[in-house]
Amino acid sequence: MLRKRIIFALIYSDGNFMQSRNFRLQKVGNLHWLEKNYKFQNIAFALDELMLNASKGEKNMLEFASTISKLVNDVFIPIAAGGGIRTMEDADLLFKSGADKIVLNSLLVENPDMVKEIIKNYGSQSVVACIDCKLRDDNYEIFIKDGSLKIDYELKEYVAYLELLGVGEIYLNSIDKDGTGFGYDQSLIDTVNRITSLPLIIAGGAGNESHLAQGLKIENVSAVATANLFNFIGNGLPNARRQLIADNENIANWNFNNYSNT
């Protein structure tokens, strides 16, 4: 049976990892902090996928790429990386630095031809489309540029547009719920879930293991993501995974006995 995934999304800006709340960023710590508080190589064994997003102000793609390559050593899970990708060279650099997929946001609207070109070179399965949404007057508005610029698409229309572009997955993020720890935006998820045939990753709002469990229970949702650096500190993620497996959630259960040389 195809398993659902738990994704940890790290937000990176100018050498630091950030906690985001409603897309306002707060500095948490650098790579050293992350290693110390998350013991990354261990934590990774509790995750299905790791996502790294360079955010606001991070213009230095080389430095971001070098952080990725440091972070992914001895991490044997897929890595998705994004933020500020504008050219094929940006995409090439991230793939070379250890990214298995890239996450696109602004480029989807600003340069669809480039998106098609990336898909042609790396395949649909290597491109994740990130949709940042905000509810206003019973209507979901879509934003690009780290939530700073609203675009004119209707949500349904936009999803159809992305499917036509040929992206491989949708990362659906709620700006309203982002970093709140109040749980996922169920109605946003339902809206997109009804209309897309692409694998759907939900993000924004997960603050504890029961939120992850609620997300995993939604039919047709492929993956649940959290970017909450504060709430899962230490062994938060391994503990959450153990509990979710004990509760029979449909997530992969790697047999640690299959490989004992660690």
Next chain:
Amino acid sequence: MKVVIVDYGMGNIRSIVSTLNYLNVHDVTVSDSLQTFESADRIILPGVGNFGEAISQIRSKKLDDYLQTVVIDQKKPLLGICLGMQLLGLSSSEHGYNTGLAYVNGVVTKFENNAVKVPHVGFNQIKVNTNSKLFEGISDRADFYFTHSYRMHSEEDINQSLCNYQDDFVAGFEVGNICGVQFHPELSQFNGLRLLKNFIDNF
């Protein structure tokens, strides 16, 4: 132990290299030269991207001839990963019809979008073939990471392990010194480490 990863300009090979290093295999070379292939103890054919593009790259660099020499004639162990596995089959329907290297009986077609979500992405369980050296010690229903829109079926017994998504397709096969896996062992946690270790130790 020297592992050579076939370079045809496609695929994220960084994680394969770092996984091999983790398994204490440090002599890992990415190459497109016959001479280097002939010095290898193990050969890996990686692959991300589309089948037609990949096979035309392989043929234009004469890698099909080189592989014929070292894999078919000299019987060096070969592991195809993801698209690299598909390339070992007879044909694929990805962006038109293309023939593969035809080392095994396997035909590659697309998942049907109205039946399942495409691409097939995430960890999925394998019906493990216990006759396979590649899967030694890996428990039945073990989880491996997949990410693909096309999959292989075989009409012959190619000693396959199967995965179910829409229907049963070839998740892995092993015929003599030639094997392939549709999933990414380098992205499959302990299960993948064990599988790659088997490829190093058992062939």
